[in-house]
Amino acid sequence: MTIEQEMEACFEAGIKLGVLYHQFVGTPISADSVNSLETAIEDSIMNQRYVSDIHVEIEGLEPNQYGYDELGGTMLDVELVVMKDGVTVEAVLREEDGYPLMSIENISS
Amino acid sequence: MTIEQEMEACFEAGIKLGVLYHQFVGTPISADSVNSLETAIEDSIMNQRYVSDIHVEIEGLEPNQYGYDELGGTMLDVELVVMKDGVTVEAVLREEDGYPLMSIENISS
Amino acid sequence: MTIEQEMEACFEAGIKLGVLYHQFVGTPISADSVNSLETAIEDSIMNQRYVSDIHVEIEGLEPNQYGYDELGGTMLDVELVVMKDGVTVEAVLREEDGYPLMSIENISS
């Protein structure tokens, strides 16, 4: 395993979290539609290159006066696994200090 | 029923189709994820004010060399029903001459 | 001028506000980038059919610990003019009671 391959796998993991966030943030959401949105996000990101696993949870809805909210970044709790050229990267998107932080959890090969 | 109420219902129908289109266009999609994306789009738009029914179909995927496509506007076939103040508007988003045309199908009260 | 033409012009105005909102909400923004984002939103929506004028103002940024915010719907103050088949519709997107309300201001022909 070369260091370059590890860097490229980290790059790919970053791409996927950035895609996920800015594709879906803003989606109208309520308790009734949380599950289908979680599933659709997982399924859509699984289509992308090198994604081997993903788990998405949405929490913290604060419905407005009309009974719904919009998906915000800090509502997302995402665990992503990317595999490229034998390198496995686990990365997460998770609220920390009010910020939707993306970070690498583990790299292995 | 006043004419003003009919105009407002048409305005609301337009909003919903515009929202749907620009929230979801660009989503990575494949044959495996069509159904969950259709469901998530329907569920999310149902959250919005005055939406009483919606049906979304996605067709015409052309997978790239990595086996997926991105949702494009002309892939969407949407039937939407908006009800506001007793006025019902049926509107559609449907490819016509290569353009993703949004139009009003029927207004009743 | 038929009533049908007035309804279609209202429908078109709704589309444009829905497009604008869900295309741009989520964009990273700071005091330094407000002006260029306002201009880009105006220019992009002017491309759409029947849009004859638009003015976009973004207000109320609350920068996070890293000095930026994301464009939220309630930051947007939009005045839009749509003309179709001789009907002119003025519509706005403006925060009201914490909700990013879209409404018709005037219809003339």
Next chain:
Amino acid sequence: MTIEQEMEACFEAGIKLGVLYHQFVGTPISADSVNSLETAIEDSIMNQRYVSDIHVEIEGLEPNQYGYDELGGTMLDVELVVMKDGVTVEAVLREEDGYPLMSIENISS
């Protein structure tokens, strides 16, 4: 410079390109609005953490029958520089074989 720091800088570069792509793809665009959209994309991404430089070019518009197009991924030519903890990563988004490929060009520290 540790290898871990280099990986994190690559991760951050990936995030930014994913964000850019899925925030702006779908935007209505014409020859008249290319420049303001390029500037707004650059300014918005410059807001994000660790971004030290970015250059965006949009090419290859194919206007529809109404005189505009939508921003597609393969129209984007992006050069991005991310600096984190003394590591500099240069990454690009550029059409290759009809695919909007994101890749790392250079890493230095």
